[in-house]
Amino acid sequence: MLLMTTLAAILRAAEHGTFPPPDLSVSVVPPPSDREYCVVSFTGHIVIAADVDPAWVAEHLPPGDLSAPTNPPFLSALEKLTGRRVSALDAMLLAPALTDEAERTAATAGLTELHDLAHPRVDRAWRYRDDVRAYVDAHEGMVLTGRGLADRLECAIEVPPNARLQGHGRRLALAARALIPSTASIWAQITPGNAASLRTFLAAGYKPIGSEALLIK
Known part of the structure; x- marks a missing residue:
């Protein structure tokens, strides 16, 4: 579990062709704003931008399962923790x-x-x-x-x-x-x-x- 920079920095880097390392890990970063909680998936790397404890994330993710952060069990738990709902899973x-x-x-x-x-x-x-x-x-x-x-x-x-x-x-x-x-x-x-x-x-x-x-x- 990594605590990285900001989602804005990650997305700006992606715009220039630089992506998070495909190391099969999960990064937890602060939400860009109160409106913008999200789970963003890149090749071999997941970024969770939400006001959550990285330890809570680790407890709710099976080790080595990179699909888990975008699957219903984890997203449902994240919805319950944050009082929000997932609008859609988009490309x-x-x-x-x-x-x-x-x-x-x-x-x-x-x-x-x-x-x-x-x-x-x-x-x-x-x-x-x-x-x-x-x-x-x-x-x-x-x-x-x-x-x-x-x-x-x-x-x-x-x-x-x-x-x-x-x-x-x-x-x-x-x-x-x-x-x-x-x-x-x-x-x-x-x-x-x-x-x-x-x-x-x-x-x-x-x-x-x-x-x-x-x-x-």
Whole structure:
């Protein structure tokens, strides 16, 4: 059991291609904020960001079982200890910003910023992110960006049913890479069972980084 740095430092390092050592260990770090308790899984390494005692974590994890921190028995115990619930177990994907100005312009062509904070998708985004911005296209598709877990840049997309299977989702996912500073990277969280969304983001240049389970109030 390791007590490492901060989740923000771990995620920033991942954005630059440096990951926790794949030593089959578990790191316990403080939660980035009261909103952001989570279990983040990288290859061969688990990071638990929560206000919990590392000794409690060790007591509730079978030695050598790296799948245990993301399995129901441990997550249920963590829910009970923290008074929170696990919202979902999502795949984490990451992509760098588009840097070529022509590509950035082409990727965002046709998008208009939406200022309707009462829109259900925008309202939901504000529950988990700060600095949320939303953009819509002529097909009523939407791409959102914001500051989420440990202040990382995150995105989400929504394509209406009548516009699916036409490449609009991939274009919106690519647009997210042009809506952020050219020196930044952007994350996407996708339920593994949503294969269509996974394919969309992979086609837009995002790469799998790990998984996460957020514990929300």
